[in-house]
Amino acid sequence: MASQDAQTVARSGAILPGDKVLEPSPMAQLRRRVFGHYGIIIGGVVLIAILLVAAFAPYLTPYHPILDQDLSNALKVPFWHCIVVEKSFWAAVFDGRSPFSWVEPAKFSWDHPLGTDLQGRDYLTRLIHGSRISLLIGFSAMLISGVIGTALGVAAGYFGGRVDMVVNFIITTRLSMPVVLVALAVVSLIGSSLWIVIWVLGLLIWDRFAVVMRSTTMQVRNLDYVAAAQACGCSTLRIIMAEILPNVVNHLIVVATLEMAHAILLEAALSFLGLGVQPPAPSWGLMISEAKGMMFFDAWLIGIPGAALFALILAINLLGDGVRDVTAPENRN
Amino acid sequence: MSDLILEVRDLVVDIPVATGMLHPVQSISFDVTRGETLCIVGESGCGKSLTSLAVMDLLPSTATCTATTLRLDGEDLQSAGEKRMADIRGNKMAMIFQEPMTSLNPAYTIGNQLEEALLRHKQVSAAEARARAIYLLEKVGITAAASRLTQYPHQLSGGLRQRVMIAMALMCGPDLIIADEPTTALDVTIQAQILHLLADLQKEFNMGMILITHDLGVVARVADRVAVMYAGQIVETGTAKQVFENPTHPYTQGLLECIPIPGKTERGAPLGSIPGIVPSLVGDLPGCHFADRCVHVMDACRTGRIDLRDSFEDAHVFRCLLTPDQSAANLKRGAA
Amino acid sequence: MLKFLLRRLGVAILVALTVSMITFSLIYLSGDPAIALAGESASNEEIENIRQIYGYDRPIIVQYGDWLMRAIQGDLGRSHYLKSDISSVIVTRLPNTLILALCAISFALVLSIPLGVAAAIRPNSLIDRFALGLAVVGQALPSFWFALILIFFMSIQWRLLPITGTGSWKNFIMPAIALGYYVTPGVMRLTRAGMLEVLQSDYIRTAKAKGLRPMTVLFKHALRNAIIPVVSLAAVQFGFMLGGSIVIETIFAINGMGFLAWESIQRADLPMMQAIVLVLSCFYIVITFLADLLNAFLDPRIRVT
Numbered sequence: 001m002a003s004q005d006a007q008t009v010a011r012s013g014a015i016l017p018g019d020k021v022l023e024p025s026p027m028a029q030l031r032r033r034v035f036g037h038y039g040i041i042i043g044g045v046v047l048i049a050i051l052l053v054a055a056f057a058p059y060l061t062p063y064h065p066i067l068d069q070d071l072s073n074a075l076k077v078p079f080w081h082c083i084v085v086e087k088s089f090w091a092a093v094f095d096g097r098s099p100f101s102w103v104e105p106a107k108f109s110w111d112h113p114l115g116t117d118l119q120g121r122d123y124l125t126r127l128i129h130g131s132r133i134s135l136l137i138g139f140s141a142m143l144i145s146g147v148i149g150t151a152l153g154v155a156a157g158y159f160g161g162r163v164d165m166v167v168n169f170i171i172t173t174r175l176s177m178p179v180v181l182v183a184l185a186v187v188s189l190i191g192s193s194l195w196i197v198i199w200v201l202g203l204l205i206w207d208r209f210a211v212v213m214r215s216t217t218m219q220v221r222n223l224d225y226v227a228a229a230q231a232c233g234c235s236t237l238r239i240i241m242a243e244i245l246p247n248v249v250n251h252l253i254v255v256a257t258l259e260m261a262h263a264i265l266l267e268a269a270l271s272f273l274g275l276g277v278q279p280p281a282p283s284w285g286l287m288i289s290e291a292k293g294m295m296f297f298d299a300w301l302i303g304i305p306g307a308a309l310f311a312l313i314l315a316i317n318l319l320g321d322g323v324r325d326v327t328a329p330e331n332r333n
Numbered sequence: 334m335s336d337l338i339l340e341v342r343d344l345v346v347d348i349p350v351a352t353g354m355l356h357p358v359q360s361i362s363f364d365v366t367r368g369e370t371l372c373i374v375g376e377s378g379c380g381k382s383l384t385s386l387a388v389m390d391l392l393p394s395t396a397t398c399t400a401t402t403l404r405l406d407g408e409d410l411q412s413a414g415e416k417r418m419a420d421i422r423g424n425k426m427a428m429i430f431q432e433p434m435t436s437l438n439p440a441y442t443i444g445n446q447l448e449e450a451l452l453r454h455k456q457v458s459a460a461e462a463r464a465r466a467i468y469l470l471e472k473v474g475i476t477a478a479a480s481r482l483t484q485y486p487h488q489l490s491g492g493l494r495q496r497v498m499i500a501m502a503l504m505c506g507p508d509l510i511i512a513d514e515p516t517t518a519l520d521v522t523i524q525a526q527i528l529h530l531l532a533d534l535q536k537e538f539n540m541g542m543i544l545i546t547h548d549l550g551v552v553a554r555v556a557d558r559v560a561v562m563y564a565g566q567i568v569e570t571g572t573a574k575q576v577f578e579n580p581t582h583p584y585t586q587g588l589l590e591c592i593p594i595p596g597k598t599e600r601g602a603p604l605g606s607i608p609g610i611v612p613s614l615v616g617d618l619p620g621c622h623f624a625d626r627c628v629h630v631m632d633a634c635r636t637g638r639i640d641l642r643d644s645f646e647d648a649h650v651f652r653c654l655l656t657p658d659q660s661a662a663n664l665k666r667g668a669a
Numbered sequence: 670m671l672k673f674l675l676r677r678l679g680v681a682i683l684v685a686l687t688v689s690m691i692t693f694s695l696i697y698l699s700g701d702p703a704i705a706l707a708g709e710s711a712s713n714e715e716i717e718n719i720r721q722i723y724g725y726d727r728p729i730i731v732q733y734g735d736w737l738m739r740a741i742q743g744d745l746g747r748s749h750y751l752k753s754d755i756s757s758v759i760v761t762r763l764p765n766t767l768i769l770a771l772c773a774i775s776f777a778l779v780l781s782i783p784l785g786v787a788a789a790i791r792p793n794s795l796i797d798r799f800a801l802g803l804a805v806v807g808q809a810l811p812s813f814w815f816a817l818i819l820i821f822f823m824s825i826q827w828r829l830l831p832i833t834g835t836g837s838w839k840n841f842i843m844p845a846i847a848l849g850y851y852v853t854p855g856v857m858r859l860t861r862a863g864m865l866e867v868l869q870s871d872y873i874r875t876a877k878a879k880g881l882r883p884m885t886v887l888f889k890h891a892l893r894n895a896i897i898p899v900v901s902l903a904a905v906q907f908g909f910m911l912g913g914s915i916v917i918e919t920i921f922a923i924n925g926m927g928f929l930a931w932e933s934i935q936r937a938d939l940p941m942m943q944a945i946v947l948v949l950s951c952f953y954i955v956i957t958f959l960a961d962l963l964n965a966f967l968d969p970r971i972r973v974t
Contacts, residue, residue, distance in 0.1 A: 172680065173687045176950045176957075178912025181930055182695070185942050188934045189699035265811055269916050272813045273931070285813075292817060299821055306814035314809035321805075391877055422880035430878075435871040439970055440893050450879045485969045501879070 033326045040326065043318030050312055054131040063122040065129040065282045070120035077107045078115040078123070078300050114304060118290065123301075126282035127308055133283045134264045134312060137198055141263035142256055144202025149209020150252065156210070157217025158240060164214075171210050179204050180269065187275045197276050201263050212255045216248040223247075250327035257320030261313045268309055284309050338508050338541035339365040339388070339426075342402035346380070346387050348395060353615045357383050359565040365509065365541040370532070372544045372552045372573070374588075375562035378611055381545045384562075385511045388543075389428055390418045406508055424454040426509040427502035432518050433494035437486035443497055444482030450504040469500040473530060492523040496530070503534065510535070511543045516551065528555050549592055553577065561585050564622035565614055570641075571649030581644045581660040582651040583627045621653070629655065629663055673971075674962070681958045688950040689740070693733050695946070696939040701725075705937050706749050719749070723940070736943075745944040750936045755944045758929070763948075766925030769918070770910040772841050773849035778903060781853045785860025786892060789868060800861065804854035816847035816920045833922035844921045848914055852906045859902055863895030870894075897967045904960030908953035 034040055053060065084101050086092045092099035108115075114124040156167035183200050190196060220226065221244065229239050268285030270276030277283040279290070284305040291301030346358035357380040365371050373381045387398045390410070403410045405426060413421065422428075430436050438446060447469070448462040457465075463482065470478035473496040486494060495515060502510055512531060516524040532555050535542045544555060552559055556573040561584065569582040580586045590605035609626035612618060620635040621627070627634070633654055641650040644657045653660065699705040703720040711719075720726050723746075724735065739746065745755040788800040823830045823843055830839055867873065868891055876886045915927035922928070926945055933941035965971040 169680070169684070169687075173684050173691070176684055176688050176953050177691065177946065178909070178949050178953070180913050180915055181927075181946055181949065184915070184930070184934055185695055185946065186698060188937070189696070189705065261809075268811055269813055273916065273919065275934070285811075288814060288817070295817060295821055296825060302814065302817050302821075306811065306818070309811050309814065310809050313811070314805070317805065317809055389878060391874065419880045419882060422878055424880055428878045430871065430875065432871055436875045438872040438876070438890050438894070440968070449881070453879065453881055453885075485973055487970045488973070498875075501875075 030326070034322075037322050037326060039318040040322030043315045043320075043322060046311060046315035047319060050131055050315065051135065053128055054135050057128045057132055060128055061122060061125040063125040065121060065126045066280045068121060068125070070116075073112070073116050073120040074118055075107070075294075075298060076109055076112045076116040077105065077298075078304070079108065079110075079113050081105065081300075082108055115300065117287070117301060118294070123304060126287060127284075127304060130282040130284040130287060130305060131308065131312070133194070133277060133281060134267065134309070137194070137201070137267045137277075138260040138264035138316075140198045141201040141205065141267075142260040144199065145204075145206035145259055145263070146209055146252070146256055148203070149206030149255075150213045152206070153210040153213025154217045154240060154244065154248075157214040158221055158236075158244065160218075167210065167214065171207055174204075174207050180266070183266070183270060184273065184275050187270065192270075192275050192278060194277055194281075197267055197270060201266055205259055205262055205266070208259060209252075209255055212251055213248060216251045217244055220244050220247045250323065254320050254324040254327075257316050257323065261316040261320070264309070264313060264316075336366045336368075337364055338367050338406055339363075339543075340402050340404040341388065342400060344384065344387060344400040344403065345398070346383050346392065347397050348393070350615060356614050356618075357565050358387065361562075361565075361567055363560050363567065363570065365543055367508070367541050368536065368539050369557045370535060370542045370544055370555050371558045371560060372546060372556035373560045373562055374546060374549065374552050376547055376611070379562045380565040380614075381562050382513055385428065385513050385543060385545055388511065389422060389426065391422075391428075420454065423450050423502075423507075424505045425507055426511065427505070427507040429495075429498050429502050429510065429512040429515050431514040433491050433498055434518070436498055437494060439486055442483050442485055443489070447482070447497070447501050447504060450501050454505050465504060466500070469503050470497070472503075472534065473497075473500045474526070475500075491519055492527070495519060495523075495527055499527075499530065499534070503538070506538065507540060509541045509543070511545070513545045514547070515544075517546070517548070524551070525554075531555065549588060561588070564611055564618075566622060566652060567641075568623065568653075569644075569649075569651040571644065571646070575644070575646055575649040579645055579649070579661065580664065581649075581655075581657050582623075582653055583629055583655075583660070583663070584623050585651075586660075586664050587626075587628075673965070677958060677961055681954050685951055685954050688954070689737055689947055690733065692943055692946045692950065693736060694729075696943055697729075699939075702939050706939055708937070723749075740944075740947065745947075746940045748933075748938055748941045750933070750938040750941070755941055758941075759926070759944065759948060762924055762926050762929045765923055766911060766914055766918070766927060769841060769844055769848060769914055769923060769925055770907055772845035773910055773914075774852065774903060774907045775849075776845050777849040777852040777856055777906070780849075781857035782860050782896075782899070785857045786864055786887070788857070788861045789864030790887070792865065797861075800857055804857050807850050807854040810850070812847055812851055813916045813920060815850065816843070816917055819843045819847055820920075840921070840923070844917050844923055847920075848910055848917045852903075852910070855906070856899060856902060859899050860895065863898060864891060867891045867895040897964060900967060901960050901964050904956055904963065908956040911952050911956075912949045 082102050082104050084103050086097075086099040086101070089099045112122050112124070114122075114127065116122055117126065152167050152170065156164040183204060186200050187196060226239060226243050229243050234242075267276050267283070268288075271283040271285030272289040274289065277286055279286060287305040288302045291298070291305075294301055341364070342362045344358060344361040345356070348355045348357060357378075359380075361380075361384055363371060363373075373384065375381050383392065383396075386392050387400075388403070388405075388410070390398075392398055400411060405421065408421075410418070410421070437443070444463065444466055447466040448459070451457060451462045451465055452459070466482060467478045470481060475481055475493060475496055481489075481497075486497075489497065495518075499515075510531075515531065516527050519527065528551060531542065531544070534540075544551070546552060552573065559569075559571060559573050559576045560567050561569040561576065561582065563584050569576060569580065569585045576585060577589070580589055584607070587605065587607040591607070593604060607626055612622055612625060620637060621630075621639050624630050624634045631654065639652050639654060641652050643649070644651050645661075651657075651660075655663070696702045696705070703716050703723070703725045704711075706723070707716045707719050724732055727735075736746070743756055745759065747753065748755050748758060751758060784796075784800045784803070788794075788797040791797060820832055820843065824832045830843055831837075832843075833840075873886060873891055876890045881890075911926070913927075914923075914925060915930055917923070918925045918927035919931050926949060930942065930945045932938075933945065
């Protein structure tokens with residue numbers, strides 16, 4: 001009876017001790033998930049491209065974004081204005097001719113493939129240098145707000161009780177104040193410059209960091225290995241740094257990307273209203289603001305920097321969504 | 334009007350999964366007559382819940398279901414369209430589910446959900462619907478029924494919610510009730526009450542009932558007929574008396590051996606168990622599905638198709654290559 | 670339930686008080702508010718005059734207390750620039766912002782809730798991918814650029830809509846779209862996620878087993894439960910719109926609170942700026958409180974015990 005039982009168990013496919021079970025390593029699994037995710041690939045590639053462009057900005061074009069002004073060269077058009085579409089589009093297609101033709105108007109010159117602005121400054125150069133401003137502001141404001149928000153959120157989540165109550169109160173108060181208005185008011189009173197904008201934004205947009213860090217810390221805090229660390233007598237700071245932070249880091253990255261995008265958008269809006277980065281700096285928001293009066297005839301003046309903003313924000317958002325999908329898909333939405 | 338309320342022949346359910354095609358229900362056949370309770374018994378994953386969902390046409394959208402015959406009171410359910418099925422569900426046949434705590438919508442009152450079941454299918458006034466709701470709530474043993482109508486599900490205990498589910502199933506006076514493990518999520522003391530209630534209601538309204546369970550104790554209490562399912566197939570069918578007194582399929586025998594009987598099972602004797610695990614139902618599985626766990630397995634068991642054969646009495650069938658006598662001899666030997 | 674509400678009310682009042690303190694102290698960021706008000710070319714006499722009129726020479730606590738007391742009674746002071754009562758100016762401008770925010774939130778809800786429901790019914794289908802794609806694009810679009818693009822096509826190229834002013838209802842179409850689309854991704858995703866989750870619930874299975882019609886199952890049973898968090902979100906976003914409409918209002922020259930804030934910032938009209946931030950913050954606090962109430966009302970598990 002015993003041997004038959006053993007045979008039966010073996011044939012049933014049970015896994016016995018001593019069997020080797022092969023499975024891809026966690027790193028390999030992660031790599032597979034990351035590279036299989038379209039959002040991460042597209043967002044990552046675009047973001048890296050923009051980072052490279054920003055890093056090598058002075059070397060990419062022969063012009064200076066601010067100083068190379070040439071009023072006689074003002075308002076040259078970008079290259080796609082050379083593409084002329086025949087009025088009888090379909091007739092041309094049926095005839096076998098191409099309905100597109102290339103005509104270089106006087107207002108175009110290959111010296112300025114993306115045209116020039118009202119003061120004759122090369123638009124491509126301004127665009128490239130504008131990326132530096134957006135990236136710098138976005139990253140710095142994100143860092144500042146990240147430090148503030150994470151400190152508040154982790155403290156609230158870890159210590160609970162009164163600390164939690166106080167932090168919640170602070171968050172609610174911050175949420176009750178309209179960010180754009182307060183930022184505008186502050187900047188108008190103390191003057192606006194690149195670093196003032198960075199600090200004002202950083203001191204205002206930390207709320208999502210705090211909320212997310214608070215809830216994830218609360219979840220992690222109740223796990224067994226935290227209790228184990230406390231039982232070993234580890235100091236609070238050590239527990240937070242060594243046990244809690246590594247486990248909330250993936251949520252932190254997701255929120256960080258979202259807030260960087262948020263900061264970039266806010267700076268663009270502030271600059272658009274004239275209370276952000278000041279002219280003649282090539283901030284994209286400022287470029288759109290300067291061009292809005294000429295929207296009737298030269299719409300590309302607002303189209304180009306806006307599209308650049310859109311591309312940058314989209315890339316960052318895709319990357320953030322992708323990181324969240326890969327590391328914690330249950331937090332979707 | 335015949336007594337036969339549900340006829341099922343060769344019911345097959347297939348579900349495509351990542352690793353291939355899953356066959357959770359393979360050629361099931363059974364009948365249910367009015368006033369009779371058919372218990373479908375089996376362990377988790379044997380396909381009994383999916384069988385009931387297939388009859389009600391509530392399978393997930395990826396699943397496909399075919400049958401040679403699937404008739405409810407003479408009407409072919411397979412050719413009935415979506416609209417007709419929606420008219421039949423809750424009306425001619427109703428289902429009671431396992432988890433009373435989550436089976437009621439938390440946003441609406443008990444009364445609203447009860448009356449909705451009736452108003453959907455029959456042309457009655459709101460007052461009539463309300464009256465019937467109160468009548469049925471009292472029938473299922475809920476006191477102060479009128480005041481319960483305005484309560485919300487979260488204000489009721491699990492046992493009460495299951496009673497409400499039963500009342501809801503009865504609102505339109507169905508001919509067939511399918512109860513999928515109705516007492517599994519309830520306390521043991523409440524279990525007995527609910528089972529009694531179901532049996533009484535069935536007799537009173539002369540309905541056919543399919544009771545799905547994994548608990549042999551439940552089967553012993555309420556079943557008229559029993560169908561034992563294993564790995565997607567029915568391995569033994571008969572009256573409760575036949576299956577309990579003369580289990581002829583090795584699986585049924587193993588199941589019954591697992592139950593300690595006060596007075597008969599010796600103290601300190603090891604509890605019976607069936608070694609091994611349920612086979613994967615993905616892809617083809619030739620021969621008997623129980624072969625890997627069967628103590629009496631032979632080489633012939635692993636190939637070809639094994640059909641149902643008659644046991645000692647009429648209407649008692651089992652799916653095995655052994656003859657009834659051989660099986661009975663095995664049983665006696667095992668008990669010795 | 671009552672205890673819960675009272676506690677929320679208490680917190681709301683405390684928050685409002687804190688906000689008022691912060692708002693009040695904002696004007697001291699520039700150093701001496703009297704100088705800021707008087708302007709750069711003012712003489713010392715004029716500065717001193719202003720200091721007297723606005724009481725900036727008193728201790729801060731007294732100034733704050735006085736300002737707060739008057740604000741509670743509805744007197745928000747006098748605008749230095751407009752030489753008129755701040756409260757009356759706000760009262761004339763507030764309705765425009767309210768109308769704009771209402772139109773914007775309506776546009777957002779009408780677009781995103783059906784999309785979210787449709788996406789949830791058929792996950793991974795074309796409509797689902799379209800909805801998610803729209804959400805991704807919407808989140809990346811700067812609002813002021815989108816507004817300009819709308820103007821370019823609707824007003825300039827196709828001459829369908831007027832650009833500025835508040836004359837007719839047509840004036841509010843583009844601003845509402847420009848303000849509302851930013852809320853759309855969040856609401857759509859929340860609706861979709863909520864519906865996806867709710868559609869897996871046991872009570873939906875019960876509803877189907879009762880033979881209820883698909884529309885009934887979808888709307889009466891599923892959406893009713895999935896919409897609860899969405900209502901809260903919409904209310905909060907409405908509050909944000911009240912404070913965040915400044916960019917849209919300046920582009921479309923809508924005479925609302927945002928435009929007023931813009932003007933007063935340009936003119937360094939500090940008392941007006943203070944009053945606007947205070948009023949908008951209080952609106953937001955009230956709206957979130959009402960959203961909590963609405964939330965509790967919609968979920969019987971909170972409302973009835």
